[in-house]
Amino acid sequence: MTNKEIISSENLVYAKPELMNDNTMHYCPGCSHGVVHKLVAEVIAEMEMTEKTIGISPVGCAVFAYKYIDIDWQEAAHGRAPALATACKRLWPDRLVFTYQGDGDLACIGTGETIHALNRGENITMIFINNAIYGMTGGQMAPTTLIGQKTATCPYGRDVHLHGYPLKITEIAAMLDGTAYVTRQSVQNVAAIKKAKKAIRHAFENSMQGKGSNLIEIVSTCSSGWKLSPEKANKWMEENMFAYYPMGDLKDVK
Amino acid sequence: MTNENDILLLKGNEAIAHAAIRCGCDGYFGYPITPQSEVLETLAELKPWETTGMVVVQAESEVASINMLYGGGGTGKKVMTSSSSPGVALMQEGIAYMAGAEVPGLIVNVQRGGPGLGTIQPSQSDYNQATRGGGNGDYNIIVLAPNSVQEMADFVDLSFELAFKYRIPAMILSDGVIGQMMEKVVLPPYKPRRTEEEIGRDCPWASNGIGLKKRGSQCITSLELDPAIMEKRNLHLQEKYRQIQENEVRYQTSQTEDAEYLIVAFGSAARISQKAIEIARARGEKVGLFRPITLWPFPQKEIREYAERVKGILVVEINAGQMVYDVKYCVEGKIPVRQFGRLGGIVPDPDEILNALDELKKQS
């Protein structure tokens, strides 16, 4: 086969999503953010919602999500993305509205906005990147940091007597009557990526059908914050994070 | 022509709610706090979502309210919130984001006394916070100070007009007196909410997906990490503020033509000062009233001119002395400037103002 034949469209098995642009990403090698960005971009295009989507980016590593996915965005204050999304969806009911937030953003400083938007049953989706650390500010303890895990602000390991317990906000979300679909996913291998994409599609469709609010937690890696190679970070995640944050749907209202 | 339904006896807070529905407001987001809760209560009672389609949301906090405003305004919709001093203190981060990202929106502050939880009685002690930005960074917002229930109603539409014209948050800085008192009010005529097409035409900067494939994606944000670009953005804001200062100053005068002494007061303090100058005039004293309607932009040029004409200025405000610094800045020490105010939720009476005026006269 010649190169020309190889790159012909019939042989295409993988392509850059049409909504992802060529801006150089600031994410570290091995970070889960890039993969999740790609899935979000693919689902929006597949649903043909490009001109009818409003994404809300957080304060955290994903603050610049708007530089990479070519849809309309709003960049929220730290933790307040669900409040912006609430207004956008209420004012534009035919728009696909989602937030994209880290654990510090969604489960710490913005816990109030998260719980209340979910509990009101706002027809939005929250994509929640749980990497058990504050990535952007340089690896401090997050509400989701595991017991014993070392970070810049718990250098001797998270101690429940000093720091309390890792917060399972997704379990809380599943208890709220306003939520339609609550799930926990990951993106460390092809099988997981396929499942995560399905979950995003399901959540986005729910929100367009007025079924209520949707939360997709994606248990993620932060190689830089964890001070591990991308490969070791994936392994650490599977061995440590999955035990505390088990995979799968917590709630799926038909 | 107004019809009977357009003239009502209303509290200032109720007038705000009626005016919002009538001037085509798309959404209200608020959290209860005395003395302004009637705004949300009236909207809930009037159910505008069934008539004009206006959205009304009781938020979980003022932090959420202002961020709903930021989100809604960023899509090009006419959105508003209302609160009182402690709640507005909580909103400052969101207001700074709106200023930085150039998002229009209306914030109503029906002030009460502070600091902290303070009192539920009226005050004007958020003047500095409102006119100096209040949050982080170099910014201003447009601040309108109504002195009647009629102006509460009228300033809603005006605020939206200015907010969208300049892509800036606008504030109605009222107080517990104006919010709670009842007066006859002629409500503004109904204006339809803007259609999607109109928003697309009027707000090409908005993040709502309209025309995205043609114009490319855009983001409402206050963030920029490149200092050279960030300085330019700040200079752009400063230039916009300069234009607003040049074009949008509003004020009212009463009996200032032959005045030897001038009272400068805004909002409810101006209502009381009006009574004081009437008493003074009856005694044959040549006293006039200057009422800034826009507190930012402040009527600097006008005050400067009065400083050349009158013997002294008394600033009356229901706080410990805030607007007085704006007046002194304009007067540049040319004539004596005194301040009179009551604190803790106490509203001054005209006699006290006249006593303060006598003190001023002794000084000059």
Ligand SMILES: Cc1ncc(C[n+]2csc(CCOP(=O)(O)OP(=O)(O)O)c2C)c(N)n1
């Ligand atoms: C009000 C406010 N407080 C603190 C910060 C500093 N800050 C920026 S990002 C961040 C943590 C983000 O962590 P997370 O949400 O877990 O996202 P990640 O960076 O790990 O993706 C903090 C504390 C801020 N920008 N604003």
